[in-house]
Amino acid sequence: MFDNIADLTEKIRLGEDSFLELKEVRLSGSRVSAPRRDSLADELAAFANSRGGVCVLGVADNREVVGIALDQLDSVEDFIRELCISAITPPLAPVIERLSLPSNTGAMLPVIKVEVPSSLFVHRSPGGYLHRVGSAKREMAPDYLARLFQQRSQARIIRFDEQPVPGVTLDDLSPELWQRFRSPRLTERREVLLDKLAMARPDTDGILRPTVAGVLMASRDPRRWLPNAFIQAVAYRGTEILPHAGQHYQIDARDITGPLDQQVLEACHFVGRNMRVEAIKQMGRRDLPQFDLTAVFEAMVNAVAHRDYSIYGAKIRLRLFSDRLELYSPGAIPNTMTVESLPYRQAARNEAITSLLAQCPIPEDEQILTDRNAMMDKRGEGVRVILDSSERLSGKHAYYRLIDESELLLVIPAASFSEAPD
Incomplete structure (x- = not known):
């Protein structure tokens, strides 16, 4: 927005409106004293809750470019970044750009341009839930706020993906x-x-x-726009998380990103790389893995397909222990389903994503993980495969548990080599 100097200068000359806010900057030592922290947070959140906008710091109310001293630019940028993280919920990630603009005398003076796009989320700042009305910010009326939550899928009425x-x-x-x-x-x-x-x-x-589905399936790194669209995978030594035991309590750790199908395959490789495999020599050599990788594959597909991508700050977490695998997926169970009904019923939170995964081919060298050619079959059999395959291997029941109505946990017990099934 206002991407070249001429357009931005002309916009400043015309004055503030729904898309432009001007702020003069004053510092006391290295601390920004104007604009006030809460006030600027309100302005930026109001842009995000509306159709986006630009705030230019270094311009007075009379539209005169007064600039920011070069040695103060770092302090001002740190000030903006900090308030976007700590004073706005969920946090904002605006584009912060340093520019030089012409003053009334023709001198080029440094300013900071803060561009805030219209957000996927509804943001709360110190002044409440605000939006932009002309050149001013206003608190949203309850009915307007309810409609905005609905439009931005926070109420789960419009499909977020x-x-x-x-x-x-x-x-x-x-x-x-x-x-x-x-x-x-x-x-x-x-x-x-x-x-x-x-x-x-x-x-x-x-x-x-x-769309969200387009970014997740067709961008090399969805985190550029959806920062939590990745799998955090950690393999631990032993059966508990014991950071006080020293630096070696983790065997392996990785943030797995990329398009969703790539995340699934790399998560399966992570498990295969870090699980134990025992050689059983009864009636000829037979390899016994700790986890059935077909079950792991189905679990990962379900996690990326059905997680709630609208929950800010949440990510899929894969935890591998010596006696179990834990998989945490953000979001409650959709459409009146319960933990107990998961093996028997089918419901999709993300119709576009599940449709794309059903069309997404599996590379030939990866088809050892499943007997189908696509990432998903949409027949609703994945949970049954996870539970049955895991129990056949370990002799123990895998299970699901809903945590705080906001996260679904799957626990798959590891096969015990000393109690290997016949």
């Missing part, structure tokens, strides 16, 4: 990744195909942008 992601363009998607969903017989334009697949949708300005 089909929402356009602010600030992302179709060029940010990898052609190699989205073209794998194209039928060989069809030659639709990119825009038509992505819209049909729910990988792109028009935003409030009518601009076609990648």
Whole structure:
């Protein structure tokens, strides 16, 4: 927004409106004394709750560019970054840019441009839930706030995975990744195909942008726009997390990112790399792994397909211990389902994602993990496979547990070599 100096200068000349806020900066020593921290947090959150906007620091109320001293730019930027993290919930991640703008005398003076896109979330700042009305911020009326939560999928009424992601363009998607969903017989334009697949949708300005599903399935690193769209995998030594035992309590740790199908496969490799495999020599040599990798594959597919991506700050967590595997997936169980009914019922929180996974081919060298050719079959058999395959291997029941109505935990017991089944 206002991406070149001429456009930004002209916008400042015209004055504040729904998309522009101007702030003069004053410092007391190295501490920013103006604008006030809470006030600036309110302005930035109001932009995020509306259609986005730009705040320029270093411009007075009379639209005169007064600048920021060069040796104070770091302090001002730190001030902005800190309040976006600690004074706004969920935190903001604006684009902070240092520029030089012409003053009334023609001198080029440093300023800081803070660009805030319209957000996928509804943000609360010290002044409450605010939005931008013309050149002012206003507290949202209860009915307006309820509609905004609904529109941004926090109320789970609109499918979150089909929402356009602010600030992302179709060029940010990898052609190699989205073209794998194209039928060989069809030659639709990119825009038509992505819209049909729910990988792109028009935003409030009518601009076609990648959806949450599009970013998750067709970008090399979804974390650029969805910071928690990854799997945090840790393999521990022993049966408990014991950081006080020294630096070697973790055997392996990795943040697994990439498109969702790649995350599934790399998570399976993580388990295969860190689990024990025993050689059983009764009636010829036979390898007995701690975990059935087909069950692990199904568990990972279910986790990336059904987790709630609208919960800010949550990620899939894979924990590997000597006696069990734990998999934490953000979100409650959808559509009146219960933990007990999981093996028998089927419901999808993310229709676009599950549809894409059902069309997503598995590389030939990875098909040892499953007998099908696509990542998902949508027949609702995954939970049954996880429970049955795990019990056949270990002789113990795998189980699910819902934590605080916000996270689903799957525990798969490891096979005990001393009690190996016949």
